[in-house]
Amino acid sequence: MIETASLRFLGGTGTVTGSKFLVSCDSGRVLVDCGLYQGDRELRRRNWAAFPGTVFDLDAIVLSHAHLDHCGFLPRLVRHGYSGPVYCSPWTAEVAAIVLRDAAHLQEEDAEHAARRGSSRHDPPLPLFDSADAEKAIGLFRPLPYGRTQPVGDLHDLTVRLRRAGHILGSSTVEVRAEGRSVGFSGDLGRGSHPLLAPPDPVPAVDALVVESTYGDRRHPPRDLERLADPIRRTIARGGVVLVPAFAIDRTPLLLMALRELMRSGALPTVPVYVDSPMALAALDVYRQAVRENSPEIAPAVRESPTDPFDPGELHLVPDQEQSRRLNNPPGPCVLISASGMATGGRVVHHLESLAPETRNLILLPGFQVAGTRGRALLDGAKALKIFGQYVPVRAEVVGVDDLSAHADADGVLSWLRTAPEPPRACYVVHGEPGPAAALAARIGTELGWCAVVPHHAERVLL
Known part of the structure; x- marks a missing residue:
């Protein structure tokens, strides 16, 4: 039923790390991004918490790009039994493999270091995931070219589609369509003036839009080396x-x-x-x-x-x-x-x-x-x-220095949002600390006239 399509914010809210967004409907469940929490101890502890529901209920995972705060939790889900497809762009598949192998190595090193020093509460100290988990996760990658609509499961009521985001090589915006409803995700959005990468593709027509706000209260100065x-x-x-x-x-x-x-x-x-x-x-x-x-x-x-x-x-x-x-x-x-x-x-x-x-x-x-x-x-x-x-x-x-930032600033995000062919019913502002997220939501409401909301951690909304 159309009313059952929902979106739940499992990470990336109130912080710029740990991005995870769950789209659910009668046809299945898709997790958009599977990020590791980084930063202070309270955030890092979330990496050890049980995943809501069970990983066996997930039909697919979609990665917007290969940064650790968007893909680094994937080996942990694999350790707990996830074995479904992981859709991402072809270049993200290449880069994420490097990132996950390195992350697993560091996890193993940290556990060994804690064991030698006796500095862990656990005996013996364990890594969050290991190299075997990372290799299993990499084996689940299903490269998806930009612009191709990919059905999830046997029915065509749940689909995903990627477009270019211009943040890092392979970075994508993500569109999920679920039983007649649609939601778009900016992932991390690149700068239009990126010296290495082509700019982001326009916003698709969607019912709801989830947008990052890393620099939501700031303007990058003009590029001046x-x-x-x-x-x-x-x-x-x-x-x-x-x-x-x-x-x-x-x-x-x-x-x-x-x-x-x-x-x-x-x-x-x-x-x-x-x-x-x-x-x-x-x-x-x-x-x-x-x-x-x-x-x-x-x-x-x-x-x-x-x-x-x-x-x-x-x-x-x-x-x-x-x-x-x-x-x-x-x-x-x-x-x-x-x-x-x-x-x-x-x-x-x-x-x-x-x-x-x-x-x-x-x-x-x-x-x-x-x-x-x-x-x-x-x-x-x-x-x-x-x-x-x-x-x-x-x-x-x-x-x-901010000259090398690969993130769009507040003006850049607004410029990208203006490419939308029609306003979404709601725009959810995520992946930002509280001040920048609130500032960007206010500008979206004032300048575009959209309904812009900063969601809470674990909040669920209907699509």
């Missing part, structure tokens, strides 16, 4: 190291493109640039493949370039741990790009331990930092960080 160049130039001049905690997916390629532009123009001296993240190196290979194959997701100017768009001139790729350890004390001025992007784990934490206490160094934060992460603490002016159980002083210069 001098904001990036100035602190780097200062650091190099004083003999320091530029440490960049960067998201391996998209942010690292974008940063390399920006450094290439600045160094080739003379705005920055050419110094060694190190990429120290196995996941970033694997993702960079996929991005290079997309450029070589002239993927329509890549911006035309990049596809037409005769040279490698990701090589600033002295690019050094760091695959192994011994090379990484040597970079805790680099021999001279350089740019060191390492993951994770919010400094919650990975090799960058070791670099922070060594480099943060030195005043000549720079910690450059080129992306959104979730509350409760080391990256956010640094942006908020922390004078010390807790790393491996001990506090490390922060004397290095800390600078945040």
